[in-house]
Every structure is written in structure tokens, then in C-alpha cells.
Amino acid sequence: MTDQHWVNLDELEALAMKKLPKMVWGYYSSGSESEATLRDNRAAFLRYNIMPRLMVDVSKVDTTLTLFGEKLDFPLLIAPMAYHKLANPEGEVATARAAAACRIPMIQSTMATVRKEEVAQAAKGAPFLMLQLYVTKNRDFCRNLIMGAQKAGYKAIAVTVDAPRLGHREADERDSFHLPEGMAPVELDSLVSAEEHARQATGDEPKSAVARVFYNQMDSALTWDFVAWVRAFSSMRILVKGILSPFDALRAVEVGVDGIIVSNHGGRQLDFAPATLDCVANIKRAIGDTVPLLMDGGVRRGTDILKALALGADAVCVGRPILHGLAVNGQQGVQDVIKMMRRDFEQAMRLSGCPSLKSITRDKLLKQGEPLSRL
Numbered sequence: 001m002t003d004q005h006w007v008n009l010d011e012l013e014a015l016a017m018k019k020l021p022k023m024v025w026g027y028y029s030s031g032s033e034s035e036a037t038l039r040d041n042r043a044a045f046l047r048y049n050i051m052p053r054l055m056v057d058v059s060k061v062d063t064t065l066t067l068f069g070e071k072l073d074f075p076l077l078i079a080p081m082a083y084h085k086l087a088n089p090e091g092e093v094a095t096a097r098a099a100a101a102c103r104i105p106m107i108q109s110t111m112a113t114v115r116k117e118e119v120a121q122a123a124k125g126a127p128f129l130m131l132q133l134y135v136t137k138n139r140d141f142c143r144n145l146i147m148g149a150q151k152a153g154y155k156a157i158a159v160t161v162d163a164p165r166l167g168h169r170e171a172d173e174r175d176s177f178h179l180p181e182g183m184a185p186v187e188l189d190s191l192v193s194a195e196e197h198a199r200q201a202t203g204d205e206p207k208s209a210v211a212r213v214f215y216n217q218m219d220s221a222l223t224w225d226f227v228a229w230v231r232a233f234s235s236m237r238i239l240v241k242g243i244l245s246p247f248d249a250l251r252a253v254e255v256g257v258d259g260i261i262v263s264n265h266g267g268r269q270l271d272f273a274p275a276t277l278d279c280v281a282n283i284k285r286a287i288g289d290t291v292p293l294l295m296d297g298g299v300r301r302g303t304d305i306l307k308a309l310a311l312g313a314d315a316v317c318v319g320r321p322i323l324h325g326l327a328v329n330g331q332q333g334v335q336d337v338i339k340m341m342r343r344d345f346e347q348a349m350r351l352s353g354c355p356s357l358k359s360i361t362r363d364k365l366l367k368q369g370e371p372l373s374r375l
């Protein structure tokens, strides 16, 4: 297995692990506490089988969709993740170029290591960009960030709602996770000094610098009225990321969001939160076709995408494999990840007898324990 030759995302992950410094690997791969949710995100996909329907003309399969008025090549977005420069010196620029080349949207993290204007430049040709928002206690800063993104051409914000505090990731505590000198989440420049991200903890502070910065800056008093607050000054679409309960999904629709991302933050926030795939159907039942429903967590195969769509998702987001591709081979590595997922999704559609996204329905799936007679 050379850098150039991996045949699935597990092999790519192993290559990334070998390449990255231990502290970075620990940060990327961790879930919180006992990592029950991290494991369950993957396990949930194994709990479903796909019942193929045969003798369907699948000589052409149409993977395209329209989301927020823009055409995507297939139903995949890049999930927001902090600090891409820890994987590759080009950081988010390489990721954005890959998104553009593959015609899928990228969601940029508040904690990006490249400025949003520069990411927007690199993403020219991508269907759209979204800015993930961590809501700071300082609301003037938050408003400026949103307005800056709007001005830079971002189409939407995704407000992360599952992180009133950062989850407890034990690898980060053990490794005293901090950013190398000279690297910082640049959008936060006016709030936090570069030294603060690199400083080792003293006294009773959280050992992980990322947890410390988060604790000091982000607003754990965030509630639903935030959506109306943003509406009052911004015309951008507003999504909420981190929804698991159908009651929260309904509440989000009530307060007027434009989309929901079902997520448990890749198992990095509340340990023992349910696997995201298990939450999709319930949430779809609750909100119907009111707003687009996205999901993330453990999506690694084309069949995973098919399962998420069959349960009611309109599209999925993928997280860690993007960082693995970036670490192993920069922009090309990210493109290879996306291309592989697209190829495998097409294959899953063909072999299950689904020539269009519309034909990927719940009756193609059988959950473990369900009798075949359910179909």
C-alpha cells in the first residue's frame, strides 16, 4: 500500500495515521470519553441491509440533485472541521479546490486556518460554500463574522448547536493538544491571540488548548432565539447542525431554519448520544419535506450514502476521510476521496436497482431483526 494506492477509506485512514504527528492524529480520530457514539455511528450502518430490486434499467444512473438552488454532482458535502493546516500546509485552500473540482459544497469551520475570503476564492466553481458558526459570547464579533461571510459570497451558515462546551476528548487531554506556533484559527484573530492557541495549560485549566479557547469564547447560553437574531440582519440561509431529537428538529423548523443537519459531531460531543443514522427516519417523519435534511457521522461507503437517503436524508456530509485525504496527498487526496465515494454510490444505486435519487426509498432497506415480510 503506497501513498497513491489505497482501495477504501479504511486503508486511507491507516496511511494518514502513519503520516500525522501523534497529537494531530489523536485530535482528528478521537471521540469523547468512552467513544461509544463514535463506534455506534459506524455500527449503525451495519444494522441495515439493502434489498436489491432487479431487472431495472440502470444503464444510466442520475446522482445529481439541487440543493438551495444549486446543482450538486452527487448528494455529498464536506463537513466542517477545524484546522485543515494540521493535515497539509495548504489547509482549507486545498480542500476548497477539491470541492470545486468535484462540484460539491464545502462547509467551512469557524476554526479554519485560512480566511474565508481566501477559501471563497479557492472554491470558485463549487456549487456553494457554507460557513459553520460557533456562536461566540461576543455577539458583535459573531455578527461581523456572518456579515463577512455573506459579503464573501457564502450561501448559508450552519450553526453548530451540539457544543455548549467542547466534548471531553481524552487523547487531547493526554497530549495537551495545542496548535503549533504560527498556526491559528484566523477568523478568531481579533478575539484570541495566536499565543493562546499554542500555550500549554497551567493550573486547573483544561489541558487541551482547543477546549480552553472554546470554553473562554463560545456561548453556552445559546438558545433558539438566536435564529431570529441572525434573520434580522442577514439574508443568508440558516441551518442548524447537531440535531438528534425529532422535537428539536420540529422546534428548528418552527423558528424558521432553512435546513437541518442530523449530527452528533462525529461522536465528539455527548458520548452515548445515538448514532446519527438511527435518528434520520424519526426526524424525517417529524419535519416531512419542510426543509432539506442532511446527516453526518460514519459515512464511509457508497452504500452508506444510499442507506442514509433511503431513511430520509437529502444528502450526507463527510468528515474525517477528507482530512485523511488531505494529509496523505493534499488537494488530490481530497479529490480521490470524493471520487471514490461518488463511484461507490453509483455502484450501490446500480446494484440495488435505483436509477435516480428518488427511487432510493425505505422499502429498499431491511433493518437487522426486521422480518423479510416487511418488504
Ligand SMILES: Cc1cc2nc3c(=O)[nH]c(=O)nc-3n(C[C@H](O)[C@H](O)[C@H](O)COP(=O)(O)O)c2cc1C
Binding pocket: 027, 028, 029, 041, 079, 080, 081, 082, 109, 110, 111, 132, 160, 241, 263, 264, 265, 266, 267, 268, 296, 297, 298, 299, 317, 318, 319, 320, 321
Ligand atoms: C478533527 C475534527 C474537527 C471538527 N471540527 C468541527 C468544527 O469546527 N465545527 C463543527 O461543527 N464540527 C466539527 N467537527 C464535526 C464534523 O463536522 C462532523 O460532524 C463529523 O466529523 C462527521 O463525522 P465523520 O467524521 O464520522 O464523517 C469536527 C470533526 C473532526 C473529526
Ligand SMILES: CCCCC(=O)C(=O)O
Binding pocket: 082, 111, 166, 210, 211, 214, 265, 268
Ligand atoms: C474549538 C474547535 C472545535 C473544533 C471541533 O468542533 C472539534 O474538534 O470537534
